Amino acid sequence: VPIGIWFREMKRVSTTKVERTKIVYVGHLKALYGVDLVIRALPEIREKIPNIKFEIIGGGEQQKELQELTIKLGVISCVKFYGWKEKKEAEKIIANAALGLAPFNTNVDEKIRNADPAKIKDYMALGLPVVLTNASLNAETISKLKCGTIIDYTPHSLAKAVIRLLSNKKLHAEYRRNAIKYVKQFDWNNLFSENISRLI
Numbered sequence: 001v002p003i004g005i006w007f008r009e010m011k012r013v014s015t016t017k018v019e020r021t022k023i024v025y026v027g028h029l030k031a032l033y034g035v036d037l038v039i040r041a042l043p044e045i046r047e048k049i050p051n052i053k054f055e056i057i058g059g060g061e062q063q064k065e066l067q068e069l070t071i072k073l074g075v076i077s078c079v080k081f082y083g084w085k086e087k088k089e090a091e092k093i094i095a096n097a098a099l100g101l102a103p104f105n106t107n108v109d110e111k112i113r114n115a116d117p118a119k120i121k122d123y124m125a126l127g128l129p130v131v132l133t134n135a136s137l138n139a140e141t142i143s144k145l146k147c148g149t150i151i152d153y154t155p156h157s158l159a160k161a162v163i164r165l166l167s168n169k170k171l172h173a174e175y176r177r178n179a180i181k182y183v184k185q186f187d188w189n190n191l192f193s194e195n196i197s198r199l200i
Helices: 035-048 063-072 087-095 118-125 140-142 155-165 167-185 186-200
Strands: 019-026 054-056 077-084 095-101 130-133 150-151
Touching: 019 035, 019 077, 019 087, 019 118, 019 155, 035 054, 035 063, 054 087, 063 077, 087 095, 087 118, 087 130, 095 118, 095 167, 118 130, 118 167, 130 140, 140 150, 150 155, 155 167
Parallel strands: 019 054, 019 095, 054 077, 095 130, 130 150
Antiparallel strands: none
16 A cells, blocks of 8 residues: 555645745755755756745754755755645645655665655645656656656756746746646555555
């Protein structure tokens, strides 16, 4: 049974209320998860999108290092660290963002490579297209269905994908619709019904 989401209970905002310069990451702050990649990409993104905002929900062993990196690269003004938040509060922060990020390091073991990260489905359930590396189980499907974009594990590749989606309103709207349509199948109500019926 795949990881599910409570799709009907999650509060999406209208397209007109999306902050088209806001990108988000949710999760642990560890080197493995590539949050530093996003920060390293911000100077290039900011050249095309001056008002870019990167908001981070979560915490972990790399937080101090990441905060120091924002100072070193001169991007401290466009990065916000929230720390951990309750689920509903986190969803409010995510819901009006334009993109969800899952930049996992591609140099990982098979256990992680074959994972089904909950954050990716949470992003899509709230209407966010995803920018992700090919380090998770469903990355190829998400890319094929135009719910998100697969990137190489480099700051330039991430910056290029973010700029492309945020600079094209029509393209972003298309990816947003696709993400919501795709993720509906993972509503726990559907998953429970389908899989319990297999057992009865």
